[in-house]
Amino acid sequence: MVNMEVFPESLRGRLSSSMLSKLNQLNNNYLVTFLSSIVELCEPDSVYLVEGTGEDLEYVKRRALENGEEIPLRNRNHTIHFDHPLDQARAREDTFILSGKIPFVNTKPKEEGLKEVLGILKGSMRNREMFVGFYSLGPVNSKHRILAVQVTDSAYVIHSELMLYRSAFKEFRGNVNFLRFVHSKGTQDIKKRRIAIDLDGTVYSVNTTYAGNSVGLKKLALRLTLNMAVKEGWLSEHMAIIGIDGERTHYITASFPSGSGKTSTSMLGKLISDDLAFIRNVEGSPRAWNPESGVFGIIHGINSRDDPIIWEVLHQNDEVIFSNVLLKPDGTVYWEGSGEPEPEKGVNFAGEWWKGKKDENGKPIPASHPNARFTVRLTSFRNLDPRYEDPKGVEVEAMIFGVKDYNTLVPIAEAFDWGHGVITMGASMESARTSAVLGKSDEMEFNPMALLDFISVSLGKYLSNYLDFGKRLSKTPRIYSANYFLKDEKGFLNSKEDKRVWLRWIADRLEGKADSIRTPIGYIPTYDDLFRLFSQVLGKGYSRESYEAQFTIRLKGYKEKFKRIKDIYLSIEDTPSEVIEILDRQLLEIDKSMRKFGERVTPSQLE
Structure with missing residues (x-):
């Protein structure tokens, strides 16, 4: 019998x-205090605690269908969700860290x-009904896991989280601490969409459903x-x-900005x-864990030839929530x-759709967002x-920092050392903006470590921690830059499948099987190694002409890039002096080569 008092x-x-x-069985006063405060604030009609059982999942799915947040598809395990036409991506302008000013970050004074x-x-x-989900970021039995509670009035949100995160209701026994997320x-x-992040451990989100x-x-949670x-x-x-x-x-x-190759890269290995x-x-x-247990991926461009594993997942009988695609009749x-052939008609995020439909400005409305x-x-x-649930994590031997850069970066390059990689490859990332954020796509923007949307401290503090982290390791991971989107006047210089070769080259480098050429910006593959790998991995030839086009170092572009990056970090008060020193050394290397070779230098000139 529960003591109601x-x-x-x-x-x-x-x-x-x-x-x-x-709730009584958990005996967690912190949890009771938090939930009661949110109930008093948001005033739901009822509250449903989601332990993560099969019964809970069926109830949440049913509620999502009943309230219209999801629509059933022909496959009984698939549903579709539509967001508001103006709520289709991360809302930078409405997302704030509640703190003093931080460069490149939207902030508001906490009280305000x-x-x-x-x-x-x-x-x-x-x-409305309020749902409360209980989760573990990371394997539940790992000593490094982080507990979190989600409160929401959206059955779609809690349904998504039941697929994306590890339920951990029983881990909340006693007065354990947890991160707190409140959504309505x-x-x-x-106009009243707000996402407010209190670094004390609570995030508030309202007037939005985009996941x-x-x-x-x-x-x-990444900000926290x-x-x-x-x-x-x-x-x-x-x-x-x-x-x-x-x-x-x-x-x-x-690490890639959204829409720049991260999900496709993750499908090329285990x-x-x-x-x-x-x-x-x-x-x-250095050991790594995945805080998640699911995938919320961009579907645009996914096809059976280039993405066979994802395609298979989307067409089998496992549970899938599609969002903002076209619902066919x-x-x-x-x-x-x-x-696949574009349908003649259907329903999408903007309502009834037909081929050739245009918006009020005469611009064609795509079938899917x-x-x-x-x-x-x-x-x-x-x-x-099988090690995705390993409580001890996996040892990290290499890190890739990838961008969508049409004009400058070579497809793959290895850093000289940890500091060089962290600063000139990670902290110096510039990438074409994607549709994952509201605004004009394909504009180049500064996006260090693909984290600028999620940074919650000064970049100076962040990079200081990054550099120090490597110094404390007995063996630091090798660092690589990647760019799958390099072009010349004829178009793209790589096919989508070439990334398989770049990954295999990294493995060969780790095993001492592949050589390299030292360039001003890092080590690049030799032609002989790539000729061998294109044959072994893709079963096709690889011409010297392709190699020279892909791996010619565009020195002028690199110099302009690093000058821009240096100016940015000089403008941040707490940038560690080591950051500027590394960038200065990089610029000196480029200047030395430019004096010798001009605006570009080919691999043949460096061999």
Whole structure:
């Protein structure tokens, strides 16, 4: 029998006796205080505690269908979700860190920001059910896991989280600490969309349903865990974790801005993570964990030829939530770039759609949004590494920092050392903006470590922690830059499948099987090694002409890039002097080569 008197009246009136019994068993006063405060703020009609059981999943899915947040598809395990036409991507202009000013980050004074977002959240769940999810970021049995609670009035959000994260209700026994995420659909008034991040451990999100703004444990949690990591001396990164095979499996991480090759890269090896990584120093070894257990991926351009594993996942009977693709009349879906014929008509995020439909400005409306997504569990992928749940993590031997750069960076290059890689490859990233953020696509923007949208501390503090992290390791990972999008006047210089060769070259480098050429910007592959690897990996030839075009160092472009980057870091007060010293050495190397070779230098000239 539950003693009702131990619970505040706000909870007693909204939780069933069975739910109160569950809460009572946890004996967590921090949790009760938090939930009662949110109930009083948002005023839901009822509260449902989601333990993560099969029964919970069926209930949440049913509620999502009943309230219209999801629509059933012909495959009984597939559903589709539509966001507001103006709520299709991360909302930079409406997302704030509640703190003093931080360069390149939207901030608001904490008192002002809390007053605003709490005012909008007040009463936002009236006549609605509130769901409470309990999760572990990282394997539940890992001593490095981080507990988190999501509160939302969206069955779609909690359904997504049940697919993307590890349920951990029983781990909340006793007064354990946890991160807190509060979300309400609100009235869908985009002018009052707000995402407020209190670095004390709470995120508030309202008037949005796009998962990047509403599923708290994803990129909203990244702001909190990154702040924790900088304070505690570890890394919380926007990185995939992949096992690539050579004589043995080598685990690497890969950081790319959204839409620039990260998910496709993660499918080329043994999958542990497609998006996020916690990296800690464990007895001198860098070890990584995936805080997630699912994938929220961009679907635009996914096709059977280039992405066979993802294509298979999206067409089998495992559970999938599609978002902002086209719902066809036959109950199946279509998305741009799928390689399938474009339908004549259907329903998408903007309502009824037909081929040739235009908006009020005469611009064609695509069948699916460029940032349309799919949500699936990691266990749906046949290339899932069995160590994805290893509580001890996997040892990281290499890190890739990749960009979408049409004009300058070579396809693959290895840094001279940890500091050189962190600063000239990671901290110097510039990439074409993608549809994952609101704004004009393909504009080049500064995006260090593909983290600028998620940074919650000064870049100076962040880079200081990064450099120091490597110095404390007994063996630092090798660092690589990658660029799958280099062009010349004739178009792209690589095919999509070439990235398989770049990854194999990394494995060969780790095993001492591949040579390199020293260039002003790092080490690049030799022609002989790539000729061998293109044959072994892709079964095709590789011409010297292609090699020279791909790996000619565009010295002028690199110099201009590093001058821009240096100016940025000089403008940040707490940039470590080591950052500027590394950039100065890099610029000296480039200047030396330019005096000798001019604006470009070919591999043949350096061999």
